[in-house]
Amino acid sequence: xxxxxxxxxxxxxxxxxxxxxxxxxxxxxxxxxxxxxxxxxxxxxxxxxxxxxxxxxxxxxxxxxxxxxxxxxxxxxxxxxxxxxxxxxxxxxxxxxxxxxxxxxxxxxxxxxxxxxxxxxxxxxxxxxxxxxxxxxxxxxxxxxxxxx
Amino acid sequence: xxxxxxxxxxxxxxxxxxxxxxxxxxxxxxxxxxxxxxxxxxxxxxxxxxxxxxxxxxxxxxxxxxxxxxxxxxxxxxxxxxxxxxxxxxxxxxxxxxxxxxxxxxxxxxxxxxxxxxxxxxxxxxxxxxxxxxxxxxxxxxxxxxxxxxxxxxxxxxxxxxxxxxxxxxxxxxxxxxxxxxxxxxxxxxxxxxxxxxxxxxxxxxxxxxxxxxxxxxxxxxxxxxxxxxxxxxxxxxxxxxxxxxxxxxxxxxxxxxxxxxxxxxxxxxxxxxxxxxxxxxxxxxxxxxxxxxxxxxxxxxxxxxxxxxxxxxxxxxxxxxxxxxxxxxxxxxxxxxxxxxxxxxxxxxxxxxxxxxxxxxxxxxxxxxxxxxx
Numbered sequence: 001x002x003x004x005x006x007x008x009x010x011x012x013x014x015x016x017x018x019x020x021x022x023x024x025x026x027x028x029x030x031x032x033x034x035x036x037x038x039x040x041x042x043x044x045x046x047x048x049x050x051x052x053x054x055x056x057x058x059x060x061x062x063x064x065x066x067x068x069x070x071x072x073x074x075x076x077x078x079x080x081x082x083x084x085x086x087x088x089x090x091x092x093x094x095x096x097x098x099x100x101x102x103x104x105x106x107x108x109x110x111x112x113x114x115x116x117x118x119x120x121x122x123x124x125x126x127x128x129x130x131x132x133x134x135x136x137x138x139x140x141x142x143x144x145x146x147x148x149x
Numbered sequence: 150x151x152x153x154x155x156x157x158x159x160x161x162x163x164x165x166x167x168x169x170x171x172x173x174x175x176x177x178x179x180x181x182x183x184x185x186x187x188x189x190x191x192x193x194x195x196x197x198x199x200x201x202x203x204x205x206x207x208x209x210x211x212x213x214x215x216x217x218x219x220x221x222x223x224x225x226x227x228x229x230x231x232x233x234x235x236x237x238x239x240x241x242x243x244x245x246x247x248x249x250x251x252x253x254x255x256x257x258x259x260x261x262x263x264x265x266x267x268x269x270x271x272x273x274x275x276x277x278x279x280x281x282x283x284x285x286x287x288x289x290x291x292x293x294x295x296x297x298x299x300x301x302x303x304x305x306x307x308x309x310x311x312x313x314x315x316x317x318x319x320x321x322x323x324x325x326x327x328x329x330x331x332x333x334x335x336x337x338x339x340x341x342x343x344x345x346x347x348x349x350x351x352x353x354x355x356x357x358x359x360x361x362x363x364x365x366x367x368x369x370x371x372x373x374x375x376x377x378x379x380x381x382x383x384x385x386x387x388x389x390x391x392x393x394x395x396x397x398x399x400x401x402x403x404x405x406x407x408x409x410x411x412x413x414x415x416x417x418x419x420x421x422x423x424x425x426x427x428x429x430x431x432x433x434x435x436x437x438x439x440x441x442x443x444x445x446x447x448x449x450x451x452x453x454x455x456x457x458x459x460x461x462x463x464x465x466x467x468x469x470x471x472x473x474x475x476x477x478x479x480x481x482x483x484x485x486x487x488x489x490x491x492x493x494x495x496x497x498x499x500x501x502x503x504x505x506x507x508x509x510x511x512x513x514x515x516x517x518x519x520x521x522x523x524x
Contacts, residue, residue, distance in 0.1 A: 002280035003406040005310035006365050012284055012314065013361075015225055026218050035215070036208040066353075083318060086357035093353075129217065136221045143228050147235075 004146065011142045014085045018135045021056060024049035025132050032120055050114045053128070055082045057111040060131075063089045064096075064104055088138045095134065107131075152211035159205060159223050166198045166230055169238055176241055180249055182256075183241065186270055186286075190237050197233075201226055236285045240272050247273035250295055253523040255288065255304070258490045262376050262478050269311060281307035283314035295520070298497040298512050301490075302377045302384035309369030316471060320368070325360060327463055332356045335454060351402040355455060358399075363408040364464070367416050371468035374420040378480035379429035380494040382417045383501075386436060389414070394446055401451035411441070411448070412456035419458070419465045424479060488522055 027049040030038045059082060096103040110127045113120055120128070173191055204222060209215050240248065251271035259268040267286060275289035279300070282289075288307045294300060313320070332352050339348040373381040389396065389410045399405040407413075414437055421430040472479070483491045493515065501508045 002275075002277040004277065004280040004282055005307060005369070006362055006406045008282050008284060009310065009314060009317070009365055010361060011228075013317070015228070018221070019225060022218050022221055026215060029214055029218070030209060033212075033214045035212050040208075066349075083321070086361045090354070090357050132218065132221070136224070140224060147231070 007142060007146045010085065010087070011139065011146055013083060014088065014135070014139045014142055017056075017082065017084065017088075018132075018139045020052055020082075021135055022132055024052045025128050028053075028120060028128065029125060032125055050117065052082070054111060054114045056084065056131075057107055057114070059084050060089070060092065061104060061107050061111065064092060064100065064107075085138070088135060091134055091138050152213075152216060155216065155220060155223070156205070156211050159201060162223065162227055162230060163198060163201045163205070165234070166194055166201060169230070169234055170194045170198065172242065173238055176244075179241060179244060183244070183249075183252070183270075185267075186237070187241060190233065190241070194233060197226060197229055232282070232285060236272075236282055236287055237270060240270060240287065245273070247292070247295055250520065250523055251290055254490070254519065255308075257488070257523065258305075259308075261483065261490055263476050264308070265475050265477075266311065266315065269308065279303040279307050281310040283311045286311060296513070296516050298494065298515060299387060299501060300384060301494050301497075302373055302381040303388065305373040305376050305381065305494075306369045309372035310365070312372060313365055313368050317365075320467070320471065321360065321364065324364060324464060324467055328356060328359055328364075328460060331457065331460055351451075352454075354402065354404055358404040362404075362406055366407050366413070367461070367464055368468055370413050370416055371420045371465050372472065374417050375424070375469055375472045375479055376477065377491045377494045378424070378426060379421065379433060380480075380491075380498050382414070382421065382429070382433040383498045385410075385414060385417055386433065386440065390440060394444060396441065396444060396446050397448040397452050398446075399455070400449050401454045408456060409452075412461065415456065415458070416461045416465055419462050420469065423462070423465050423469055424481070426481070487518070493519075 027041055027045050029035075030041050031046065063084070092103075093100075106127050110120075110124050113124055170191060173187060173194065176187070179187060204210060204219065204226075207219075210219065248271055251273045252268070255271050256268040258264075259266075269281070269286045269288045272287055272289040273295070274292050277289070278291060280289045281287065288304060288311070290304060291300075332355065336349055336352050339345060339352075342348065370381070370385070393410050395409075396411045397409050399409060414433075418430045418434055421427075421433075478491075480491050480495065483489050485492050485496075487493075497512065497515070500511050504511070
């Protein structure tokens with residue numbers, strides 16, 4: 001059997017997460033930079049964007065901290081709406097291997113600001129952009145494997 | 150990247166999308182049974198075109214702080230457009246009789262197994278053996294398969310990829326805790342060894358590659374075994390003999406798209422045993438042993454970490470349950486009728502074993518009969 005089926009599944013899962021995360025980042029950046037479209041961003045949009053990013057960051061921090069995962073119950077796992085592709089975690093591990101503690105500190109700082117609904121600083125926006133950029137790079141890499149073998 | 154260049158490229162992508170819609174709607178003589186697929190493709194392309202227009206009409210389109218995010222959106226649209234242009238549109242544009250024959254064969258098979266989704270479009274000129282592209286609901290088969298039967302179980306494996314795309318969230322959520330527990334237990338076991346850090350990293354990789362890749366491929370193997378039984382086991386043996394010499398790779402610390410062929414055969418056998426077909430499992434196991442005794446490749450010292458029996462058996466049980474939950478008919482409940490495809494795939498392998506010299510003629514008669522039925 002060819003690799004197409006499996007790689008296209010990887011691509012779909014990663015692209016789907018990317019679209020959701022990128023859209024959330026756009027919503028926050030429209031507000032942060034007070035762009036023309038910021039007036040159309042509702043409180044509900046903002047709240048959804050923060051929740052999605054918070055869910056993502058919690059999962060990423062847990063995975064990157066390498067803490068032994070307790071046996072998750074089926075219900076608890078199913079309740080998690082975000083499915084973070086394992087190879088995206090791997091990419092982050094490799095990219096930040098020499099500075100993981102610093103990177104985790106940045107992610108925790110970002111998570112805390114989002115959880116508390118605080119306005120994001122320029123640094124925090126940069127962290128979000130970097131995260132989104134890595135997810136885009138992972139999605140693009142899979143797509144290239146799919147069609148430019 | 151200058152905003153003008155970027156916005157120009159986005160507008161060109163919109164033009165390409167509209168050209169594709171025009172091309173799709175100008176296709177002549179498409180068989181009536183494919184009209185729903187053409188309509189669905191038209192809907193998808195129009196949705197993409199609308200989404201691109203929405204991006205262009207965003208009051209912040211091209212705004213410097215959002216340029217990187219919008220560029221990435223454009224890339225995703227571009228990937229989608231390419232996928233639909235290169236696959237379903239190209240297929241429908243060049244549709245021929247063999248594509249239609251395989252579509253009807255797939256539709257017949259789907260009806261006989263109580264497949265709960267729309268049957269796939271079939272592309273009968275694959276350039277990479279059997280393959281599938283779940284987002285487009287297309288399965289590709291090699292050009293001459295209409296004259297053969299023994300590899301057809303691999304079509305069923307590809308159908309499994311499409312089913313997995315429907316079920317994967319729930320499926321992986323249920324399976325992952327057991328895999329994580331296994332990995333955690335193994336990490337504890339090797340924690341005091343000198344090369345512990347290396348092992349921990351390799352176990353991390355094992356969990357990642359299992360969750361993202363191997364589980365999908367194993368799902369499809371079990372799915373196919375559930376539906377066509379020993380025919381899939383024999384088909385796997387046939388494929389391995391014709392194309393593979395490294396039966397025990399990927400091993401520990403390696404990551405590829407497909408798990409090792411040895412493990413795939415083990416999960417096929419586990420599925421047959423789980424379904425109570427010990428006789429068929431034993432027959433395939435005996436032939437597999439004969440084959441592995443003559444190949445040079447042997448498992449390395451860490452192979453046993455990668456595909457433990459317990460995990461494979463748990464996965465087999467879970468997929469079988471999933472198949473039952475969506476009311477798919479297992480192979481042993483299929484009627485032994487002439488045009489029942491799951492039974493025919495099994496019968497073809499039985500015929501091959503019992504009379505290999507005369508099998509080609511038998512196969513030709515059967516494929517001719519199928520052609521008459523489906524024309």
